[in-house]
Amino acid sequence: MDINFPLVLVILVFVSGAIWLLDHFTLAKGRRKAIAAVESQFAEADFDDDTIKLAYDQARQAASQESWPVEYSKSFFPVLFVVLILRSFLVEPFQIPSGSMIPTLKIGDFILVNKYTYGIRLPVVRTKVWDINQPERGDVMVFFPPHKSIYYIKRVVGLPGDEIHYINNVLYVNGEKMPQTLLASLPPAAPQYQIMSENLGGVEHAMRKNVIPGRLSREGSWIVPEGHYFMMGDNRDNSSDSREWGPVPEENIVGKAFAIWMHWDSLLSLPSFKRVGEIQ
Template sequence: MDFSLLLVLAVAVSGVIYLLDVVWWRPKRHQRIASAEASTMEGLDAKTREKLLKEPWPVDYARSFFPVLLVVLVVRSFIIEPFQIPSGSMRPTLDVGDFILVNKYAYGLRLPVVHTRILEVDDPERGDVMVFRFPEEPSVNFIKRVIGLPGDRIRYEGKQLYVNDEAVPKQLIEEGPQENPRELLFEEQLSEATHFIYNNPRDPGPQMREIEVPEGYYFTMGDNRDHSNDSRYWGFVPQENIVGRAFAVWMHWDGGLPSFTSVRGIH
């Protein structure tokens, strides 16, 4: 189900009904009242006037919901959109059940449904946590870290990431951390972005020879390096598939009571 499409349709239908009432049906109701008052010497009582002025139920609902739906559409399409993390591919940065906020303005304004960029702002940078529509199934949203920009050369061998022939620095922080004892916790420095990643010492993981990121595309990886379905397997993210930059966790829900103790920025 495409929620953006449903929201656009709801705004369009309620807006058309509201507009028709303003320019056509409402003046007709007032004309009926004027005609009724002209045909009687005593004028209309309050109950009759109220009955003649009463809006049909579609108009009443449209008038009530149109402003609310329009605000939701504008905010969700051009400013901020909430998402839920469905998998562990971005651990330890993000966990299953995290609810995140995505800046829709960071990488330019895009029209809802058709996703055409109408205003350029900035482009993704290495280290950004980016939400995008999965190239192989555009109705599904993915979240990964931007590793390679257009023109970059990327290689991944022996659990070491290389960008433009330079090894991306990483430092071992902890062996078998309590929250994930089968992994090694590293701190990685990707351009200006410092973040944590997991590597599994018992799993050789994928090996990838050097590839060059084409113009208009981006190379992404999950922070849970040995448990992430990312660009190492299915290729590059087209610029037109970009949704926005994830910048905050505002809630965590794992099936019990929602928790707000994990509220934090995303780095």
Template structure:
């Protein structure tokens, strides 16, 4: 279900009903009331006037919901949008059940549904955690870390990430973390952004020869390196598929009671 499309349709329908009532249907109701009073030669009682002037239920609902839906559409499309993390591909940065906020204007203002950029602002940087429409299925949103920018050369061999021929620095934090038994917890420095990743030392994982990121595209990877469906498998993210930058976790919910103890900024 494309919620953005449903929201746009709801705003359009309620707005059109409200507009038609303001310029046509409302005037017709008032004209009928005036004609009836003129025919009777006297003003009707208040109860009769209310019944004759009463708005039909579609108009009543549209007048009530249109302003609310419009505000939600503007905020969700141009300011901030909430998402829920459905998989563990970004662990340990993001856990399954985390509810995140995505900045919609960091990378420029885009039209809802068609995602065309109206105003250019910043471009994604290495290390950003980015939400985008999955190139193979644009109705599905993915969240990954930006690893390669347009023109970068990316290689991944032996659990080591290389950008433009240089190994991305990483250091071991824990050999057998409790939250991910049998794997390694490392801190990786991608550009100026330090973040934690998981690697499985017993699984060779994918080996990727050096690729150059085309103009207008980005190369992304999950922080849970051996459990992430990312650019190593399906290719690059086109610029027009970008949704926004994830910047905060505001709630965690795993089916029980919601928890606000994990509220944090995303690095």
């Protein structure tokens, strides 16, 4: 079962904030009255007497004691609120779960996603409230695909109105061939796949393709509707993308992936920072 973390975070912020406000405007008044009553009761007390001093301390502590929901809410609300603002409007971390973006991104990469470059959106409902920039060809983007409510990450290859052709692992945009340059054939003795440098209208990036094109790489043509984007993985023969489930509507955009900050294969391994850097 996939957990909707943004929804959980919003609920926690709302509940903890509501309890904090209830305490501030209502419950705290009762505690202040109780503390005042203790102060009045011990107004003439001799605090040099250890027994009386201990009784006073215990009575005041009992009068000022907050319930556990109030105590936890006041402690966690500021932290949760800051996390909500950061994740919703500035930067959100993600972990790469699949190999569909090899060689650009590998399984276990932890990346940072810019949440505001394509516009400010409300958390959970994802309604855009402030338009800033639009996705550009070559961007690595996090989004929700048309058929699932889970995060995907692919590269933007088609903009609204573009005509896309993909024939034997060669991409054509509006009739123009996107040039590829061979970087490596692997394994060297009997190559099964190739690492290429692809030029997406001026944006150079690495991609991987099989020597024998896979099912989605042999031949296909699409026209990208207005308000949609055509997404493809850099691991072209091992990627479920717009070639299979269609272009992504603008309202499904989450943000632009811009950096790798850590790589961690599994809990049994040590994190590595060798791959830290900007995403090309």
